Structures are given as structure tokens and as C-alpha cells.
Amino acid sequence: MSLELNINAAIKTAMLAKAEADLRALRAIKAAILHAKTAEGFSGELSEADETKLLQKLAKQRKDSLDIFRQQNREDLAAKEEEELVVIEKYLPKMMDEAELKAAIEAIIAQTGASSPADMGKVMGVATKQLAGKADGKAISGLVKELLAK
Template identity: 55%
Template sequence: MSLQKQIMDAMKTAMKEKNAVALESLRAVKSAILLAQTESGAKAELSEDQEMKILQKLVKQRKDSAAIFTEQGRDDLAQPELAQAAVIEQFLPEQLGEEEIAAVVDQIIAQTGASSMKDMGKVMGMASGKLAGKADGKTISTIVKQRLSS
């Protein structure tokens, strides 16, 4: 089932359950997908990778907003953002743990023969491609830096 169909089904369920947080989150996803489809040069159908990138972007935006609100002592604003992020994350594939990401990064470092921070771009490019949708870029970057600096 396509992501758009899943989103529409979830929206119908959220409407029936009168779940405002889920409905707002799902509408944001639907809007982002429609926007991506109507961009100049875009195909009518988005690839699965493009859909995952849109979902990851929306989750990251909400988590970043929540972090800013928490820093400013506004937990009343941070909680809805985290709740929306949780709703959107349901449509992402299972996220890998740090150990699993580290194993993939170690494998890439061994394949490329990377030995210093100069090789970070090469390793990050391969790791980001291999772990697309399964891990966020910040976590990947942190692990790559740890491995290459030691």
C-alpha cells in the first residue's frame, strides 16, 4: 500500500476517533507530499526514498522545535510537537540502534580504507545512502566522527 493511501486511511481513523494531534500531523504529511509532487519537474508519483525523506524531515522539524521550546521552558508547546513527531514516525521504517549503525559504519570504513577525518565525506555519503530512512544523519555523523578520529 502506498504511503499516500496509508496516510488517508490514518486520517479517516483519526477523524472518527476525534484525535486532533494525529489529524494535524497527518494533514502536515499529506500537505508535504502534495507539495513535493507539484514542484516543477517532479513526477506524479514520488519514490519510496523521497517519501521517507519527507517523513524524516517532518519528524526532525518537530523534534527540533520541541528542543527549542524545552530550552525556553515552554513544555506546554514542546509536548504537542513530540506527540506529532511520534504520529509521523509510525510511517517510517524501524530505526536502527547506535550499535547497528556503528557496525554499518565500521564496514564502510573497512571497504573504503578510510583512516582520517579527511575521508569523512566519502564515508558519510556511503553511510547515508545505505542507512536512508533507518537512521538520522546526526547520529550517523556522530558515529563516523568517533570512528575516524580514534
């Protein structure tokens, strides 16, 4: 079943359960899907990769807002963002844990023949393509930098 159908069904369930936080997040996802489908130059259905990118973008927006609200001591707004983030993450594919990510990046470093921090761009290009949807870009970048510095 496509993400859009899952979201529509979840919206109905959240409305019946009067789950305000879930409803906010689900409506945000639905709006993003509709926006992507009506974007200029797009036709047809969203692919699974497009859906994952869309959800990752929404999750990243929530995380960034959460950080800002916490820095400004706005726990009321931070709580709302956190509630929405939890709902959005339910629809994201399972992320790699740190051990799996480190093993994957070490394999990519060996594959590209990178040996110094100057080769970071080469490694990041391959890593972001291979690990798209499986790991956060910040985590990938930090680990690549750490492993190349050794």
C-alpha cells in the same frame, strides 16, 4: 498501499475518533505529500524513497522545534510537537539501533580505506547513501567522527 492512501485512511479514522494530535500530524504529512507532488518538475507518484525522505524531514522539523520549545520553557508547544512526532514516526521505517549502525559504519570505513579524521568526507558520502532512511544523519556523523578518531 502507498503512503498517501494510508494517510487518507488514517485521517478518516482520526476524525471519527476525534484524535486531535493524530489529526494535526496526519494533515501535516498529507500537506507535505501534496506539496511534493505539485512541485515544479515532478510528475507521477512519489517513490518509497521520496516518501521516506519526506517523513524524515517532517520528523526532523518536529525534533528541532521540540528542542527550541524546551530551551524556551514552552512545554505547552513542546507537548504538541512531541505528539505529532510520535504519529510521524509510526510511518517511518524502523531505524537501526546503535550496534547495527556501528557495525555498518565500521564496514564502510574498511571498504573506503579511511584511517584518519581527514577521511571523514569520503566515509560520510558512502554512509549517507547506504544508510539513508535507516539512521539519522547526526548519529551517522557522530559515530563516523568517533570511529575515525581512534
